[in-house]
Amino acid sequence: MRREVATFIVNGRTYEELVPANMTVLELLRDRLGLTGTKRGCSASGNCGACTVLVEGKPTLSCLTLAWTVRDRRILTVEGLSRQGRLHPLQQAFLDVGAVQCGFCTPGMLLSAKALLDTNPDPTRDEVRRALAGNLCRCTGYVKIVEAVLTAAAVIRSESGAQAGAAESAGAASGPGAAAGRPPGGASQEGAGLAGECVSW
Amino acid sequence: MHRTLRPFELLEPESLGEAVRVLASAGTGAKVLAGGLDLVAKMTRWEIEPPCLISLGRIPGLASLESGADGHLHIGPMTTLRSVELSSLVSNGWPLLHDATRQIASVQVKSMGTLVGNLCVATSASDIAPALCALDAVVHLVGPSGARTVAIADFFIPECCSILAPDQIVTEITVPPPRPGTGAAFRKLAHTKACIAKVNVAVLVERDGDVCRRARIALGAVASTVVRARAAEDLLTGGVATPDLLAGAAALAIEAASPISDLRSTSGYRRDMVGVLTRRALTEAWDRAGGS
Secondary structure, eight states: EEEEEEEEEEEEEEEEEEEEETTTTIIIIIIIITTTTTOOSSSSSSSOTTEEEETTTTTEEEEGGGGGTTTTEEEEEEGGBBTTTTTTHHHHHHHHHHHOOOOSSHHHHHHHHHHHHHHHHSOOOOHHHHTTTOOOOTTTOOHHHHHHHHHHHHHHHHHHHHHHHHHHHHHHHHHHHHHHHTTTTTTHHHHHTTOOOSSOO | OOOOOOOEEEEOOOOHHHHHHHHHHHHHOEEESSOHHHHHHHHHSSOOOOOOOETTTTSSSSSEEEOOOSOOOOEEETTHHHHHHHHHHHHHHHHHHHHHHHHHOHHHHHHHHHHHHHHHHHHHSSHHHHHHTTTTTTTEEEEEEEEEEGGGGBBOTTTSSBBBOTOOOEEEEEEEOOTEEEEEEEEEOEEEEESSSEEEEEEEEEEETTTEEEEEEEEEEESOOOOHHHHHHHHHTSOOOOOHHHHHHHHHHHHGOOOOOOSSOOOHHHHHHHHHHHHHHHHHHHHHHOOO
């Protein structure tokens, strides 16, 4: 069986790993890279969504994806959501609203929700429900989860608006990174590089 | 229980021609890998143990979704269900295909799974296959002995699978351009929206005033493969589409169904629902077709 060194870009960090053909992305993340936030739920039937990660911004079931096929592509897991010690607005909203019960579905929920807000910053309740249809919560806490996503969307929209306003008033001398209170070349630059991603997150 | 995938060779050809050659020489049991949803799931459960996978992922241009100079919709073998669902080209020109794709609930499944893969799995409960049958789609195949095309209704084999040979690859699905005066509708019955269909129905009618010029009725999950209700189509064709005629056609559609009883539904209930869903879909499609 083929076994080669491949490059994986996980949460902005590059990993070189010797990967056999039969390794899934879920196994790579949990067993090789120690990123155990991504959960193994339904044992590869594609039903539960607990293993959801974003590959180039798209929600992907890591338990059914061969690691080899996503080499050199950008993978985002729940560990990569926070920025400089601050939780992502989605994570914060899940805490504030009480959208977490046992927590097992939460990483997948967060990433599906992020994929939604990256392309649709102002979703309706129905659009949120549709975006999360592939993620099961066995504690059945869907009402709070939908509420948390809507809350986070509002926070991100207001932060983007405030940031745009601050950048405008600060002028060219300070630069967009400084205006947002971030080092130049920080999160805002990285955000700009991802297709369809929001300015701040 | 978590099972590691059995070892296999993974080949990544860089052109379709190379893929066909590699597949032909790879020996028995080799499989083509596109989105991997069904294939990798079966391998994880150790239901199948292919010695070799041939990935289409590194071949450029296979995720195409465009309208050709001939007005036909061209769908590539790596085009995901999500791309089809989000395409304004599809929702404007082929709303029936859009509606069928939208029925699939999970965004992850739609983002990973390809439309062609959905057909190659050849489950009779596919939401996509009935829609493509009603739209008279054509499947394009290539293998060592050359390329061929087949109408989608003839792609599936009753009690089995599809006509796709182990050494063949589906290269494209084409869908004829929408004709004036046509209307279509898709109806699905399932336990929840995320569940596999108990029954699904795709219909398309071509209307000339009060007369039905052409009809297509395709039924899913009620036979060993997707089936056309041809007797019902014949009843409609050339007829004045009164509510009685539509109801008569819906009743006739039941005869095309030979459903099983399983955990999702009983045979009798499925049969009854073919009539109900077909009548509703025909009425909706007829209204959408307008009077011109």
